[in-house]
Amino acid sequence: MDLDGTLREIADCSVLSDADAVAGYAVDWTGRWRGGPALVARPRTVEAVAAVLAACARAGVPVVPQGGNTGLVAGSVPPAGAVVLSLTGLDAIGSVVDGVVTAGAGVTLAALESFAAARGLTCGLSLASGESATVGGAAATNAGGAEVLRYGTARARIAGLRAVLSDGAVLDRCRPPAKDNTGYDLVDQLIGSEGTLAVITDVTWRLDPAPGERTVLALAFPSVSEAVAAVPVLRGLPGLLALEWSDGAAVARVAAHLDAPAPLPTDGCWVFAEFDGAPEAAGVVAGLLPDDRIAVGAGPEDRVRLWRYRARTTEAVNAAGVPVKLDVGVPLEEFAAARAAIVDAVAAVSPDVEPVLFGHLAEGNLHVNLLARAGDRIPEGLAEELESAVLEQVLTFGGTVSAEHGIGRAKRAWLARQRGDGQVALMRRLKSAWDPSGLLNPGVLFEREDR
């Protein structure tokens, strides 16, 4: 029997092979990356996931796990002939026990947060893509987001998980003992492995007490270096949930997109500090800047009104064209210099491209969105040239070519540049240890080797 027929015999599993139906799983959400899967399997149980993987292993067909397909580095874009293993059917949420809950890989972050909020809790992971992004994808990519400084990345939120190996064997570490020193840590290795080692089917997530009423402060610093200098003071303030930044030009772009004039000057760099509760901090913050460079969003409406100048940046960028998106990090002490060098490097490659810069200030993170000033999209050749120019600068400053998004297919040429050939060789050996057949998400992290 062919693979299509074998997969259709698996209980609790839908199979799509119609070209139109499959096409929806073939392209990433930026539209920049496009693949050509042969089939899409959508199991609804762990047993069905195992059966799909075992069948593909027998057939020697590559498998690409896919959650909400919101990744930005083509990590879930299937190469031609692969089977897409969509995990969105694993959407059950268990009960809260000892502050953790086990959720199916296909549960969206929004659904998990809604479940938590109904119990006075939070999952602590806040992504712009949360309506579609899944807990399985968040685990597989060690997702971060705006509240990392308070709650950590996905790695810090995950207490256990279940996964299926490429041969169909189930690895159950959903509820490991509270302390357990028996052999190698397998859970942490799967977190951030981008679907190349095993397919995550369930994630046990830590829930924290939800914050109370939030307050956001916006601080319009005249320069990036002044914004960076304020970080130690801001980080020390009680109740801090998020510390974000946007170039003044990025804020101005949002203001124009929303037709909502910015309440503060956009000549330099805005910092957004969100607090759990009222900012008793206001006194300290007041000393950092003149009053006409500080805005306070207290109460739900005011807060959203102020936050939107940061939160809706992606929306404003997408309205202007198809961006090239990079996600880099540098040591905080190099932040201002690195940001300036990135702007210069982009200008040197093309004066017709505008960098829109924003990100998570506490971790020295820059989301670099590059837009053609004339609108529409940047040609692929130029896009690669721009990426190279930016990432070279990042490495010069001792930074990371991927703070959050991962390597995927898009950045694999840069993995060895940052981590060195020795570490990449070790990673390849680890890949073989987990997935001896090499059928799990081939081409992600590493170029495919002829086998």
Place this chain on the structure above:
Amino acid sequence: MDLDGTLREIADCSVLSDADAVAGYAVDWTGRWRGGPALVARPRTVEAVAAVLAACARAGVPVVPQGGNTGLVAGSVPPAGAVVLSLTGLDAIGSVVDGVVTAGAGVTLAALESFAAARGLTCGLSLASGESATVGGAAATNAGGAEVLRYGTARARIAGLRAVLSDGAVLDRCRPPAKDNTGYDLVDQLIGSEGTLAVITDVTWRLDPAPGERTVLALAFPSVSEAVAAVPVLRGLPGLLALEWSDGAAVARVAAHLDAPAPLPTDGCWVFAEFDGAPEAAGVVAGLLPDDRIAVGAGPEDRVRLWRYRARTTEAVNAAGVPVKLDVGVPLEEFAAARAAIVDAVAAVSPDVEPVLFGHLAEGNLHVNLLARAGDRIPEGLAEELESAVLEQVLTFGGTVSAEHGIGRAKRAWLARQRGDGQVALMRRLKSAWDPSGLLNPGVLFEREDR
């Protein structure tokens, strides 16, 4: 040139080959396990560690990394003919930057805590063996201790590390970016790997603000199940640093050893709750038990006077004989039943053996110390029979055969019993990926395979 001569040519490295000198590195601190190393190499730089490993790789000689040699599962006991790689010469401590400090693997936990305390900070890892145990050993064994509920195990304390692979290549992740999603997590895999994957040379440790004045409450519950029932209330109290337990009989043993009558009844199970600050909690705790079953240790002297009934258990046990030491964990809801079953299982094997039971209550952890009632030591055959009886019970209750101590050589037969053949096979493949030659700490975690 022979290996001895080659090692002696390495700069910044002492070599011991004299039988008497080597003998000190051959036996574990309980005296139960004994090996026979050929040589001891004691490098003082990372470069020297790399040179030792490269030389041993060329000679095909196994290497056993050793820190303070305070492990309890024979993980650092060298097989005959191996080279002991003592890391105690790597004893430098760097500067505190952004709340972390990089320490050489040979820095003792006491030295790290003293360094932290001088700056108003704490390393958050409190072990009875802290005067000898090293940060490298703590990392390699994912050490826990009394304050895990507040600060986590070593895994939670470690922000980065440097290690040398078995071929002498240096893996530097001492100061990874604040967020970095470039490939597989290598740091977390080395934590708890017991020296079988690479040799840890430096550890970047998170420091937290030190607690203020501590207060300890002792609660003498009439039974273990009543003690367990109080855990949710106690865990919810603000400022809790540690939540420990001891069998009443273990407390009575300490009292007799110290010739210091216990201030509360020892008929059941004592719980020790330590707080950062004064226990505003006293009111809540008062409702749990009558006044004559609660003692408060406030102020440094009173606190130590009360804590000693838990803290000096190991000393009291060692004064009575050579214990067989087990370290297990069970789900808290099974704790009382599992403890009773363990006591029964020991009695069924031998009425001449007394179990002394205590541990970390918050994580359902039991340190099971077995003593011959007649003093001296339990014969090895009986020791193995007792271990089997206890660990079978632990598995029956869904627990772990090693909450903290690790697998080492002592418990490797139990690894597959708990984790299953599939996970152990995967762990063996991971071992080969890191250490293709198999020369790093062979016989730890897994039986040696013929090669």
